[in-house]
Amino acid sequence: MTQPLALVLYERLLPGSQLVNRLQDLNYRVQAVAAPEKLVETAEQAKPLLVLADLEFAKMDVCAVISRLKQNPATKHLPVIAFGGDKSPELQAAAQAAGAALVTGEVAILTHLPQILDQALQLE
Numbered sequence: 001m002t003q004p005l006a007l008v009l010y011e012r013l014l015p016g017s018q019l020v021n022r023l024q025d026l027n028y029r030v031q032a033v034a035a036p037e038k039l040v041e042t043a044e045q046a047k048p049l050l051v052l053a054d055l056e057f058a059k060m061d062v063c064a065v066i067s068r069l070k071q072n073p074a075t076k077h078l079p080v081i082a083f084g085g086d087k088s089p090e091l092q093a094a095a096q097a098a099g100a101a102l103v104t105g106e107v108a109i110l111t112h113l114p115q116i117l118d119q120a121l122q123l124e
Helices: 013-025 036-046 062-071 089-098 106-111 113-123
Strands: 005-009 029-033 050-054 080-083 102-104
Touching: 005 013, 005 036, 013 029, 013 050, 013 106, 013 113, 029 036, 036 050, 036 062, 050 062, 050 113, 062 080, 062 089, 080 089, 080 106, 080 113, 089 102, 102 113, 106 113
Parallel strands: 005 029, 005 050, 050 080, 080 102
Antiparallel strands: none
């Protein structure tokens, strides 16, 4: 059986690399995406099972990227788990409005990753 692919969009090294390692421990293949503007194109080509996106980018609106991903006919079916924005409920609400299946804090995603993955995959 092949391992499912997860795309992980992140800029901050600590939560991003920890998330990649946890996904690999759960037998996911992981493709990191460092440039938000490449996420939709990468998702079209790689055909992942799901996308995890860090909301905290210095110079990019990740919510707009999530919205483009959900508006694209080739990628709109992908569950998106947005994480971060722990100190910004507005940012988390914007991610949900953009189409994220689940929005969670940085600590929660690392602590409860298997349950979060299960929930996101059941929602879609």
